[in-house]
Amino acid sequence: MTDAFIVDAVRSPVxxxxxxxxxxxxxxxxAHVLRGLIDRTGIDPADVDDVVFGCVGQMGAQAGNxxxxxxxxxxxxxxxxxxxxxxxxxxxxQAVHFAAQAVLSGTAxxxxxGGVEVMSLVPIASPAIVGQREGMGWPFGGDxxxxxxxxxxxxxxxxxxxxxxKWNVSRAEMERLALSSHQRAxxxxxxxxxxxxxxxxxxxxxxxxxxxxxxxERMASLKPLVEGGRLTAAVSSQISDGAAAxxxxxxxxxxxxxxxxxxxxHATAVVGSDPVYMLTGPIPATEAVLRRAGIGLGxxxxxxxxxxxxxxxxxxxxxxxxxxxRTNVLGGAIALGHPLGxxxxxxxxxxxxxxxxxxxxxxxxxxCEGGGMANxxxxxxx
Numbered sequence: 001m002t003d004a005f006i007v008d009a010v011r012s013p014v015x016x017x018x019x020x021x022x023x024x025x026x027x028x029x030x031a032h033v034l035r036g037l038i039d040r041t042g043i044d045p046a047d048v049d050d051v052v053f054g055c056v057g058q059m060g061a062q063a064g065n066x067x068x069x070x071x072x073x074x075x076x077x078x079x080x081x082x083x084x085x086x087x088x089x090x091x092x093x094q095a096v097h098f099a100a101q102a103v104l105s106g107t108a109x110x111x112x113x114g115g116v117e118v119m120s121l122v123p124i125a126s127p128a129i130v131g132q133r134e135g136m137g138w139p140f141g142g143d144x145x146x147x148x149x150x151x152x153x154x155x156x157x158x159x160x161x162x163x164x165x166k167w168n169v170s171r172a173e174m175e176r177l178a179l180s181s182h183q184r185a186x187x188x189x190x191x192x193x194x195x196x197x198x199x200x201x202x203x204x205x206x207x208x209x210x211x212x213x214x215x216x217e218r219m220a221s222l223k224p225l226v227e228g229g230r231l232t233a234a235v236s237s238q239i240s241d242g243a244a245a246x247x248x249x250x251x252x253x254x255x256x257x258x259x260x261x262x263x264x265x266h267a268t269a270v271v272g273s274d275p276v277y278m279l280t281g282p283i284p285a286t287e288a289v290l291r292r293a294g295i296g297l298g299x300x301x302x303x304x305x306x307x308x309x310x311x312x313x314x315x316x317x318x319x320x321x322x323x324x325x326r327t328n329v330l331g332g333a334i335a336l337g338h339p340l341g342x343x344x345x346x347x348x349x350x351x352x353x354x355x356x357x358x359x360x361x362x363x364x365x366x367x368c369e370g371g372g373m374a375n376x377x378x379x380x381x382x
Contacts, residue, residue: 030070054091054115088370093344114245159278185331240337281374301360307332
C-alpha cells in the first residue's frame, strides 16, 4: 500500500457575511484556489485524476457540481473530472478522506480535495428552506423519522444548547473561549502567520472575521439566541465566504515528479452520533482516529477542532482531556469564520502549515457535522 501525501494546501481569505467576497461567484472563488494550487505545486493539471470538493448549500450558483464548474472556470483541462460531496460542515474534510482513500487504494495518483461556500449568496439551510417553501417537503418530515425522533426541533442551535446543558458548560466558559479565539487569530494575523496559506482575492488579503476590539464585557451584554439559553452570537461560528484546496499525491507521483510534500495522511475516521444533539461526534471520532493511528492524544502536537459553537469544543475537551494550549492555537471558527463546505480544508491548510512552522510531528483535525456525524484526521509532518 502506498502513502497519501499532501503536497501543498492553499485557501482564500475568509470573508465576513456581506464582506469583500460576498459578491463573488462560488465557482470563481473555487477556481481561484485551484489555479493557485496548480501554480504552487507545478504539476501538469491534466495529470490530476479527480477533483473532490465539499459544498453544503448545493443550490443556485453552488448547484450543478461545483467541483466541476470551479475547475472549468479556472481554465483547467476539460479531461479532468470532478465531484461535489455533502457531509455537512465536514464536507471538504470528507473530500480529503476520499482523495486519500483513492490514492491509498492505488486507483489514483493525484487528487485535488477542497471546498467552497459563499454563504452571503446561499444562506445556511437554503436547500431545505427553499424546498419547503416550494412544496418539496422537509428533510425531517418522513414517517420513519417521526416514528424514531418525533416532531422535536432538529437544528445545530438546539444541539449546541443541549450540549451546554448536558456537559454543564456555562456562558462564562464559552465567552472565555470565544475571546481567546479572537485574540489568537488577531495575534496570528498580525504576525503574518497566515500569509503562506492565503491567496488574496479581489483586494481581500486577510481574514475579515477576527475582531481586535472584542471584549468580555461586550460579549456579556449580548442577548441569548433563545430565551433562557446560554448561547449567543459571540460564542457561535461566523457566517462566512471562502474556499480552500490541497493536493493529495501517491508515493509514486511524489517520486516521479520530484514533489516536496508538506505532510502525510496518517489516519482517518468518520463516525455517527446522536442527530438530536447533532454536534457531539468529535468525541467518538477523536477516540476512533487515535485508535486507528495507534497513538495517544499526548502524541498530538497541534489540534484543530471546528468551533461551530463554543459548547462543542468545551464538551469535547472535558471528555478527551485535550490541552487548550495545543487546540486551535491560531484561533478558530468563532473568530476566523465557518464557510461550511470549505472549512474542512481551511482547517487542514492551517494545521499543516503550522505543523511545518513549529516542527511538530502529528496534527489532529475533527469537525462536528449536521445529522450527527464527525470526521477526524491525523496528519504527520514530512
